[in-house]
Amino acid sequence: MKKLLGTIVIVLILGAAVYFLSSYLFVTNKAGYYQVKQAAITGKISVHDKPGTYLKLFGTVTTYQISDMNYFSKSTLEGGSGEEADPIRVRFNDGGTADISGSIKFRLSMVEEDQLLLHQDFKNYAKVQSDLVRQVVTEALMQTATLMKAEESYSSRRSEFTTLAEQQIRQGIFETESKEEKYLNPDGKEFIERSVQVKLDKDGNPIIRKISPFKRYNIQILQFVIKDIDFDETIDALIAKKKEAEQQKIVAQANAERAKQDAITAEEQGKARIAQAKADEEVVKIKAVTEAQKEYEVAQLRKQKAEEDAAALLIQKEAEAKAATLLVRAGLAPKDKALIEKEKAIGIAEEMAKIKFPQIMITGSGNDAASNPFNAVGLDAFLNIMDKLSRKEEN
Incomplete structure (x- = not known):
């Protein structure tokens, strides 16, 4: 019993000694580090850069990350x-x-x-x-x-x-x-x-x-x-002033660029207004020419119709005149002749009153010469026909 107890005591003492001396006997190197060991007795220096535990044996170990x-x-x-x-x-x-x-x-x-x-x-x-x-x-x-x-x-x-x-x-x-x-x-x-x-x-x-x-x-x-x-404060103040100057410069450049763009815009807008005004004037001109051309064509049609009406009336009256002349030649009395002449004149006046003349006439011969408005409506031609008819009757 005494021997067992003594053995236990010895083991405990050895265990305690190992525990307290372990830090002097062993050392562990972690990953990401290396250690320089100087031996306790010889002073030899060695490097351990692998992770793990090794013998320290009371040496000095320095760890480096x-x-x-x-x-x-x-x-x-x-x-x-x-x-x-x-x-x-x-x-x-x-x-x-x-x-x-x-x-x-x-x-x-x-x-x-x-x-x-x-x-x-x-x-x-x-x-x-x-x-x-x-x-x-x-x-x-x-x-x-x-x-x-x-x-x-x-x-x-x-x-x-x-x-x-x-x-x-x-x-x-x-x-x-x-x-x-x-x-x-x-x-x-x-x-x-x-x-x-x-x-x-x-x-x-x-x-x-x-x-x-x-x-x-x-x-x-x-x-x-x-x-x-x-x-330092002096340099900060200098930088602040320079920054302010740079900002003002940028603002000035921006304003100048804006003014330049405004001038360009105003110029382009002016050009656009001029072009629009020219276009408006051209439209007015085209409309006026079109209206004048239209009125000219209408007048020409009316003139043509008046001439045709006058020619038809002339044919009619010429036939009546010939009939009256034949009657006179056949032995009509002067009174009957005068009556025929009167009725012929009245008929001509009535027919002329029926002719519709245009209210507006555009005249011109195209060569700057004066034109006869009566010719434009066929009246002049009609009067010439009547004059010729009278002459034929007198003959």
């Missing part, structure tokens, strides 16, 4: 907190300042030599974040800001600012050179504008003044984002 984000932002909602996540302040070449917010996603090298070198230089992952990643990003942003004016980074060169910053994070800090250019202002006064530019080699590539630590440790940039550039 393979891929991670580094935030620099004034808002905790965008990721990160504390001073190590504050926005990065830069100064542009015109003296303006700004706080830049953004983030960078990076991936550490999986090559053992790079991992050991990184561990040797920074000792732990927190130092990699603060003393490597953030410092490289800060230097790249500050160097990029010297290449342009504050207002340019807000408008015309915003994308270029991001590109230049990312290139310097990857490759290193560029060599720069300053240039001076002379200009004449609208008043004719000369002034000098100074600018800073990236110095290029003979092949047109930027000259690297300082190799990037990212290149030294083979750290990859998976994503680099500049979310906001918060300028």
Whole structure:
């Protein structure tokens, strides 16, 4: 019984010892991480980048996250907190300042030599974040800001600012050179504008003044984002004035374009009214010509009918006259002759009274010569016939 009890006690002691010493004896590496182990006795350093548990044996283990984000932002909602996540302040070449917010996603090298070198230089992952990643990003942003004016980074060169910053994070800090250019202002006064530019080699590539630590440790940039550039009050006021001026310019251009279109519209409307007026006049003219042509044709028909009526009456009266003449020649008395002459004259007058003459006559011979209105209705022809008839009777 005493032996059993002793065995149980020994097992419990060993179990407790293993439990409390397990963290010194074993260690587990999770997926997405790698660990650098330094042996307790020999001091030998090894890298374990496979997920799983292995012997620690009282050695020192440092864990590194393979891929991670580094935030620099004034808002905790965008990721990160504390001073190590504050926005990065830069100064542009015109003296303006700004706080830049953004983030960078990076991936550490999986090559053992790079991992050991990184561990040797920074000792732990927190130092990699603060003393490597953030410092490289800060230097790249500050160097990029010297290449342009504050207002340019807000408008015309915003994308270029991001590109230049990312290139310097990857490759290193560029060599720069300053240039001076002379200009004449609208008043004719000369002034000098100074600018800073990236110095290029003979092949047109930027000259690297300082190799990037990212290149030294083979750290990859998976994503680099500049979310906001918060300028100081002076630059904000300058940008606001320029924005207002641009808006006024756009409004002025729009008004000018509208006035131009209104002028074109008015001109086209005037042309349309002139064309309409000409068309209306043409319609009136055509109607007048048509009416005149119609009246002329009616007058011609009436003239023709009057001539036919006169010719028929002439034939009738000529026959009556011949009959009367034959009677006279046959021995009629002067009284009977006078009576016949009277009845003939009355008959002619009655027949003439029956002839319908037009109320409106359009006359003209077409050669600007004066025309006889009696001829237009056949009256003149009728009178000539009567004159000839009288002469025949006298004979």
